[in-house]
Amino acid sequence: GQPLTLDDIVHRYGSTLAVDHVTLEVQAGELVALLGPSGCGKTTLLRIVAGFIAQTSGKVVVGERRIDDLPPNRRDVGIVFQNYALFPHMSVAENVGYGLAARGTDKAAARQRVADMLELVQMGHLAQRQTRELSGGQQQRVALARALAIEPRVLLLDEPFSALDKSLRLDMQIEIKRIQRSAGTTTLIVTHDQEEALGMADRVAVLSHGKLEQFDAPETVYDRP
Ligand code: ADP
Ligand code: ADP
Numbered sequence: 001g002q003p004l005t006l007d008d009i010v011h012r013y014g015s016t017l018a019v020d021h022v023t024l025e026v027q028a029g030e031l032v033a034l035l036g037p038s039g040c041g042k043t044t045l046l047r048i049v050a051g052f053i054a055q056t057s058g059k060v061v062v063g064e065r066r067i068d069d070l071p072p073n074r075r076d077v078g079i080v081f082q083n084y085a086l087f088p089h090m091s092v093a094e095n096v097g098y099g100l101a102a103r104g105t106d107k108a109a110a111r112q113r114v115a116d117m118l119e120l121v122q123m124g125h126l127a128q129r130q131t132r133e134l135s136g137g138q139q140q141r142v143a144l145a146r147a148l149a150i151e152p153r154v155l156l157l158d159e160p161f162s163a164l165d166k167s168l169r170l171d172m173q174i175e176i177k178r179i180q181r182s183a184g185t186t187t188l189i190v191t192h193d194q195e196e197a198l199g200m201a202d203r204v205a206v207l208s209h210g211k212l213e214q215f216d217a218p219e220t221v222y223d224r225p
Contacts, residue, residue, distance in 0.1 A: 001029035001184035002063035009058035020210035029184035033197035036207035078152030080160040086131040093127040099150040117145035136163035157189040
């Protein structure tokens with residue numbers, strides 16, 4: 001993995017200051033949960049790292065390199081966002097293999113990787129389904145498989161389990177954690193679920209009104225009054 005640095009990020013939507021001078025250093029292979037009330041700037045931060053929107057000022061650095069100037073598909077970032085849809089006209093397997101094909105991965109290797117990722121999210125039996133025929137939870141699992149298939153340097157997850165039932169949610173949390181640990185993938189996750197943050201995160205970043213209020217181990221953050 002590689003460290004991800006957000007350096008003095010500011011983002012304004014017109015007159016709304018959504019992100020207010022946030023500096024956050026995520027270590028290589030670390031999983032950081034972004035927490036805070038609705039509207040505090042969590043999704044905006046992830047969208048900036050993904051490259052879907054440009055920050056008003058500040059830098060985004062992965063390893064030694066600024067990635068601000070790269071388009072989203074050149075950033076080596078795996079993305080699972082609620083509004084980041086699967087390609088509806090493609091099968092499950094085609095969706096998961098899309099990024100590999102785009103990167104020119106050898107066909108046999110790509111096929112194997114797709115099969116492994118679908119196995120991981122328990123969707124192997126639906127590989128040939130059209131994605132528009134899937135339930136919300138199935139779509140989230142395919143989105144996770146798609147994000148992980150490219151072995152991203154950075155993984156961005158925005159409420160990635162919201163459509164899953166409790167038991168699958170726990171399974172997926174454990175799987176993501178396992179993959180993130182074994183591949184050493186630097187990960188940022190937005191969640192409203194404190195248990196989820198406690199169980200998964202190495203550190204928790206708490207935002208309030210666009211400012212970073214706390215950045216510490218989950219136990220420390222939750223012990224405070
Ligand atoms: P969170 O993800 O923590 O709920 P957001 O990053 O979505 O917060 O929003 C941060 C602030 O920016 C909020 O005040 C929100 O209303 C505002 N905001 C978010 N997206 C837009 C947008 N596209 N246009 C204008 N304001 C926005
Ligand atoms: P690739 O699969 O080729 O690596 P992506 O599928 O990541 O590329 O991105 C395709 C394009 O769709 C991106 O350039 C991005 O700008 C756009 N895009 C996808 N989802 C969103 C979103 N939620 N908000 C804004 N733009 C998006």
